[in-house]
Amino acid sequence: MKFDLLHPADQIVMIMERIYTHGMTTTSGGNLSVKDDNGDIWISPAGVDKGSLTAKDIVCVKADGTVEGIHRPSSEFPFHKSIYEKRPDLKAVLHAHPPALVAFSIVRRIPSSDLLPDIREVCGSMEMAEYGLPGSLDLGEKIAQKFLKGINTVLLENHGVVVGADDLFNAFMSFETLDFCARLEIAANRMGPVQLLNQTQLALTAQKRHFFPETFTPGVVSSAERIARREMVELIHRAYKQRLISSTQGTFSRRLDGGDFIITPFNLDRKYLQAEDLVRIEDGKCEVGKSPSRSMRLHQRIYERHPEINSIIIAHPPSMMVFAVTDVPFDSRTIPESYILLRTIKKLDFGGNFLDIDGVVDELSSKTPIVMMANDCFIVTGDTLLSTFDRLEVAEYSAKAIISARSLGEIVSINDHQISELEIAFHLVD
DSSP: OOGGGSOHHHHHHHHHHHHHHTTSSOSSOOEEEEEOTTSOEEEOBTTOOGGGOOGGGOEEEOTTSOEESSSOBOTTHHHHHHHHHHOTTOOEEEEEOOHHHHHHHHHTOOOOSOSSTTHHHHHOOEEEEOOOOTTOHHHHHHHHHHHHTTOOEEEETTTEEEEEESSHHHHHHHHHHHHHHHHHHHHHHHHSOBOOOOHHHHHHGGGGSOOOOOEEOOOOOOHHHHHHHHHHHHHHHHHHHTTSSOSSOOEEEEEOSTTOEEEOBTTOOGGGOOGGGSEEEETTEEETTOOBOTTHHHHHHHHHHOTTOOEEEEEOOHHHHHHHSBSOOOOOTTSHHHHHHHOOEEEEOTTHHHHOHHHHHHHOSSSOOEEEETTTEEEEEESSHHHHHHHHHHHHHHHHHHHHHHTTSOOOOOOHHHHHHHHHHTTOOO
16 A cells, blocks of 8 residues: 555544554544645544544644634644654654553653564654643643654653654554553563563664565466465454554465465555565565565575475564563463464574574474564464464463463463373374
């Protein structure tokens, strides 16, 4: 989708729908704006249901202060205007009150950017602005002063968050990433001490940067590949809807013939991904004109070494990630379905998925279909794309159950005798 070709009003409606659907704002809360090339500011209206917003509801405030539209501009327009005045490089501002970030704002803390390797890159530096009366020039000035320092993500004391960017999608990407980070830190603190990445580990992430493989010009696309692309996109959209992946984080792949496979592209919005956006890999080369996921080489190596594996998903499911950022072990012996599908999930050292690919590949087996990379991601494998997705879902639901159970009492796992019965009954014994 060519987001930058959409009218500012359509951009605001599209992003507000995503924010509202994901429970990151309320009917009356939050506001978005876009500054166009004429200097006009398009902004969401005051007092209009965010769950049913249309392009006709969006208000345009001209550079001379003239207001065009059927509604009043958001009451928070003053701080949007102040940010644009202080930072002419910014073309979009997003403000919302997602519960996790509100929690941080009312204890006056900034979420840690050292939980996962890409948070700093996506969100940049973050600061807290002093409390101000909503809609006041005072609040606008306090927020704008933070932006004047080059900060693009600002938490507001006892209020919410403001994110600025060069376009509204990038503002949303930062906002979504920060909200995920906040939710993860809160959940992880309930389970045990949070393990942050140290400076050495953060420095290693430079080696995770994108690479550019050789390319090839594809020939005729078979009917089987067309079906595979369609099914993969459907499951990617489902995973995004269920918040198992985010707009730009989460990689799916599916084996085609031999060692060839299709994989998600780098840095394209998963919500709007289409079949033609997927990247075909042949003999380590990618389709010309496309940019594959940075984890392409890991997927390729898994397919080469494990002929029984036909699909791979790399994801950051929020409840499972609690176990990736704490020392709390994940035990799949909760209910029969969990053990049957998940078996043993091994936790590997941070960085292995891009520094020691063969070491990660060696850990995968029928008894270990999932590996957890500390402070990074989960690598899920299966014999079909649907079974791999099912495994990802079960892992996330199991993690949710364990986290909830910790607040109720001591967890009682399925015992060894019962595990043996399961292994025999469901042919899990080699």
